[in-house]
Amino acid sequence: MPASLPVLIAGAGPVGLVAAAALHRQGIPVVVLEAEGALPDELRASTFHAPTLDMLDELGAAQPMIAEGLVAPHVQYRNRDHSLIAAFDFTDIADLTRHPFRVQVEQYKLVRILARLLAGQPGFTLRLGAAVEGAEDLGDRVRVTLSNGEAVEGSWLIGADGAHSAVRRAAGIDFQGFTWPERFLVLSTPYEFADAIPGLADVSYYADPEEWFFLLRVPGLWRAMFPVKPEVSEEEIASDAFAAARMARIGVGPDRFEIRHRTLYRVHQRVAESFRKGRILLAGDAAHINNPLGGMGLNGGVHDAVNLAEKLGQVMLHGADAALLDRYDRQRRGVTVEHVQRQTIANKQNLEAATPEAQADFRRRMAEAAADKAKAHAYLTQISMLGSLRRAAEIQ
Numbered sequence: 247m248p249a250s251l252p253v254l255i256a257g258a259g260p261v262g263l264v265a266a267a268a269l270h271r272q273g274i275p276v277v278v279l280e281a282e283g284a285l286p287d288e289l290r291a292s293t294f295h296a297p298t299l300d301m302l303d304e305l306g307a308a309q310p311m312i313a314e315g316l317v318a319p320h321v322q323y324r325n326r327d328h329s330l331i332a333a334f335d336f337t338d339i340a341d342l343t344r345h346p347f348r349v350q351v352e353q354y355k356l357v358r359i360l361a362r363l364l365a366g367q368p369g370f371t372l373r374l375g376a377a378v379e380g381a382e383d384l385g386d387r388v389r390v391t392l393s394n395g396e397a398v399e400g401s402w403l404i405g406a407d408g409a410h411s412a413v414r415r416a417a418g419i420d421f422q423g424f425t426w427p428e429r430f431l432v433l434s435t436p437y438e439f440a441d442a443i444p445g446l447a448d449v450s451y452y453a454d455p456e457e458w459f460f461l462l463r464v465p466g467l468w469r470a471m472f473p474v475k476p477e478v479s480e481e482e483i484a485s486d487a488f489a490a491a492r493m494a495r496i497g498v499g500p501d502r503f504e505i506r507h508r509t510l511y512r513v514h515q516r517v518a519e520s521f522r523k524g525r526i527l528l529a530g531d532a533a534h535i536n537n538p539l540g541g542m543g544l545n546g547g548v549h550d551a552v553n554l555a556e557k558l559g560q561v562m563l564h565g566a567d568a569a570l571l572d573r574y575d576r577q578r579r580g581v582t583v584e585h586v587q588r589q590t591i592a593n594k595q596n597l598e599a600a601t602p603e604a605q606a607d608f609r610r611r612m613a614e615a616a617a618d619k620a621k622a623h624a625y626l627t628q629i630s631m632l633g634s635l636r637r638a639a640e641i642q
């Protein structure tokens with residue numbers, strides 16, 4: 247293989263650019279192929295967990311994220327009447343991380359920060375308007391075909407091209423799992439919920455068998471997320487009356503909220519059957535998707551990208567056997583299934599618990615964890631994803 251062939255990365259979303267930055271800092275040339283004509287400006291993810299911030303710090307991106315975002319040291323669970331079920335303080339895991347808090351900031355800001363850090367650097371190329379259509383493993387290199395028919399060759403290909411990944415399809419990798427019947431509606435408003443709800447943390451999950459929701463603050467706005475039943479039409483969901491009715495169920499605030507953004511998402515739990523096929527590797531949403539309760543999708547994608555870049559560095563620069571990349575699959579796919587899928591499904595089921603026994607059980611477990619230092623430490627280790635990284639490191 248010509249030594250000069252770059253690693254190709256499909257997708258300039260947050261995961262593609264983290265992979266690019268993590269490879270580039272080792273001196274490995276990368277070409278990022280992005281289908282859109284501009285960098286994505288999606289709001290979707292807004293939560294960055296402690297170990298993710300530790301990783302982004304190594305790439306020079308954590309401080310700018312903190313500067314543009316909001317540091318949230320607390321998380322709460324509440325009942326619909328706003329009474330507290332349990333409250334946790336991430337400072338309790340300061341022994342495990344340099345960033346014992348969540349940073350809440352829209353995901354497009356990470357994309358812009360990374361693009362700014364990489365722009366103009368030798369060995370980094372970003373091609374916008376370059377949609378990957380096909381991908382072939384040629385044994386000693388990869389060839390990608392763009393939608394304009396152009397062929398681009400590289401040493402390895404990372405598919406970070408999102409849930410509908412063309413790379414995953416081209417590699418013939420199955421995306422197993424299911425889609426939840428309900429969709430999730432996110433509404434954002436400048437209304438200051440913290441003025442109306444005493445002691446409200448910057449992220450608070452509300453458990454309710456009829457309609458759970460959560461409130462999360464990003465700079466200048468609160469985001470509220472609600473499940474929407476399958477029988478409700480998209481037209482109805484888009485109406486002001488529908489948004490007003492959802493916001494009214496929060497039980498505080500004005501008669502009419504000012505709604506700044508309104509986005510409806512289909513929600514899935516799916517994991518690729520493998521994260522590696524020869525020279526083709528998958529990371530981020532191309533490899534796994536889950537419901538957003540707990541904020542684990544993008545964080546897990548960043549953990550994929552950093553793990554993969556380190557192993558590609560070992561193979562490309564230090565003579566490690568390519569079989570090391572199978573360990574990437576075992577580690578990251580392993581914890582995606584064991585931790586991220588399991589935890590996000592449990593998060594949803596806990597909030598919507600329907601029977602009195604299940605509701606009481608959830609509330610008892612949370613209250614017990616919050617009241618005991620060792621249990622709180624264990625719980626925060628798990629929800630900050632430090633536990634999944636610890637487990638991944640154990641997988642050979």
Ligand SMILES: Cc1cc2nc3c(=O)[nH]c(=O)nc-3n(C[C@H](O)[C@H](O)[C@H](O)COP(=O)(O)OP(=O)(O)OC[C@H]3O[C@@H](n4cnc5c(N)ncnc54)[C@H](O)[C@@H]3O)c2cc1C
Pocket residue numbers: 256257258259260261262279280281282286290291292293294353376377378379406407408409410411412413430432511529530531532538540541542543544545546547
């Ligand atoms: C409501 C909601 C809230 C969420 N909140 C959180 C949260 O708080 N924390 C969290 O961790 N996760 C959260 N997530 C999940 C998070 O948004 C995703 O996991 C994240 O966007 C994945 O990043 P990615 O880079 O893998 O994929 P994407 O962000 O989808 O980026 C993929 C990129 O690839 C490009 N692309 C697509 N096809 C091609 C192609 N054929 N060729 C070239 N380029 C292509 C796209 O244009 C895009 O730029 C949330 C999701 C939703 C829906």
